[in-house]
Amino acid sequence: MLPMTQSVNRPRVVVIGAGFAGINAAKALAKAPVDITVIDRKNHHTFQPLLYQVALAVLSPAEIASPIRTVLRHAANTEVILGQITGFDLEKRTVRLGDVRLDGFDLPYDYLIVAAGATHAYFGHPEWEELAPGLKTLEDATEIRRRILTAFETAERQGIAHRAALPLNFVVIGAGPTGVELAGAISDIAKEYLTREFRAIDPRQSRIVLLEGGPRVLPAYPADLSASAERQLKQMGVEVRTNAMVTNIEPGIVSVGGERIPAAVILWGAGVSASPLGKMLGVPTDKAGRVIVDPDLTVPGHPEVFVAGDLASVHRNNGQPVPGVAPAAIQMGKFTARQIKNILAGKPREKFEYLDKGSLATIGRSHAIAEFPGNIHISGYFAWLSWLFIHLLFLVGFRNRFLVMIEWAWSYITYNHSARLITDTAEEEEMEKPKQKAG
């Protein structure tokens, strides 16, 4: 009954997390003389760069996510476990899955790759999370979609009841790539896609406020591209406010110092911190909770334990930190797999070097900025086309690439967002709350 494709004699590699780093490590080891166990809390690998498109109802969850089992089904040496890690024993070389009193258990490893990624950081205000969700998972994306669509529905209902339209304010906190994407995409949806569908409200009158604590949007990009992004955002009707530090969030209100900004929906793009699994390893971490690794991405004193992706604190030759972006995670995943193959083949270990192929940030329909090596900076429509092309190219699975392409083309031509579903019952509770409250 048990199709035992794994051998007890081969070294076991346990991979924790099936994000870009973990899935690429596992794929690169598919033909190596090892047995692999991939563990994730979700059953799917998510193409995170397109999450905001789910949040804004352009794409459906299934178009940017694939079951981990499906991605790895041809790797006969790989098994996948849907489960939660509750502990590590680096001395005994085991990871603990779930609660052993129930159906949890300890899983031994010879090599461990911890690629558990990052989560939202609320800077000491965990109570803000419920009021201002961030965007890291499919659940986050559908929750944001639900809040935005419900805000329009509530405004329309009140407009019909009182024959007077209320202002619809959207506040996005943090002008990093996620905040800029969300603000731009809300502008798209409100000012272009929804215009014909409401009777009592005019979605074009929505106010979209992007708050940034620092002096400019997209601070990781060169100043000229930041300035271009800010111009493009303003052109799209987004109110950009820099040096605006949020001091409080309560239902329906964001405070910046003494100013209270009313908000039907509040979204968080202000910061991430490393997965708590980093601290659970019991090794030194930096102040964002990332594990400080050796140049070969191993934990000091444990050459068999690798950390890859957003959970690793790594620096480039120029002293700059390796950014928490998909290409870096992919490179680290592949690098880690290669080190394990090197060890098994008796070859020396290497030093991880991040190859920067450029970076792009999208702002909305036909708006983006891009920075390529050789100091090439582009903005606007052509940057957006590059973004589109590159993201389609890297989507996992041909089927998704093909369907997403059709979906985008359809949506671009017809201004029709068909994934605009509110799919839970929270809208009913919503009705019981007073006007203009977030949630």
Place this chain on the structure above:
Amino acid sequence: MLPMTQSVNRPRVVVIGAGFAGINAAKALAKAPVDITVIDRKNHHTFQPLLYQVALAVLSPAEIASPIRTVLRHAANTEVILGQITGFDLEKRTVRLGDVRLDGFDLPYDYLIVAAGATHAYFGHPEWEELAPGLKTLEDATEIRRRILTAFETAERQGIAHRAALPLNFVVIGAGPTGVELAGAISDIAKEYLTREFRAIDPRQSRIVLLEGGPRVLPAYPADLSASAERQLKQMGVEVRTNAMVTNIEPGIVSVGGERIPAAVILWGAGVSASPLGKMLGVPTDKAGRVIVDPDLTVPGHPEVFVAGDLASVHRNNGQPVPGVAPAAIQMGKFTARQIKNILAGKPREKFEYLDKGSLATIGRSHAIAEFPGNIHISGYFAWLSWLFIHLLFLVGFRNRFLVMIEWAWSYITYNHSARLITDTAEEEEMEKPKQKAG
């Protein structure tokens, strides 16, 4: 600011429910000299005949549902409200939306079309609903999908932990069209689609039990087609048990008399009852809660109040009840719209007559039965092709038709279900429960 496309002088038609009856009534009135308000608890119209495909992870929610606003956006005389009806005043001619102390309000009508549909019936055991979900909404479908996929994941995790595979039992209660679809589709997913993806369990060993209280499956169909459906189900590895009345459901166990059948997942296809809005009207209803209407589908004594779709208790000329199927709901919706136009034009009212164009029940990949007028009965592959063709044809919106066609073709050829996502956090709680419990 208010694009007032509606006039205060034209009669107002309020349509409650945007299922097949409501949406067809609204569409048929789009050019009539009336103003229309469509009210639904959901923001989307769902193509219910394909819900089980979402439950079994073949299709994504967005492929079988469209926002109601999008479907009706070209009807300038129509407004849409996402809201919950909490009362009727047939004398004052108003419907009450939500709680008026908060943002609820009373909406006046000149003509009312109540098309609120049906919900699950648990025959006096409301506590079974949580243990054995039925299939009426997108939320039901994604919940069923989550339970089925999580059952396989839990079995695999336990298989890896203990290197021993546990039996995977699926029990479907009720062999009407929904129960038969679900049982057949679980067989497809377990015995064909998932086979290559697990290492510790063999999904083909899953046991699928279909329990029917009556003497045969699909009792609304002629006996020869019932027999054929039962043969097809058995061929697909489904254990069909007729005259098996369920006496109790507890977590992980279905009891039929003294026999206790263990079940990783329990699904309900045994019965529906009318929406509680029927009783809320304060007019006579039948024992299933359907409103007893006059031949023109109006409520006795209220010629301005129509009831259409599954909520209406209507009989055919031969004394048989009109079945609760999509074509009947569509015909009633259109009929109701025509009556309102007749009244406005001073023409006499008509008597509703159901035109039976045949009925189809699908059992799984390449399996179905079909009955067409003229006593034409077909079974198997050609019945399934007819089912496929007819359902594609009636899917709302060209985009959905096109995408679903591609999705089906892809899935049929590659055996790859890409909508197989578990998208909520319940799988974590799942881990804390003992083995083989439903939930």
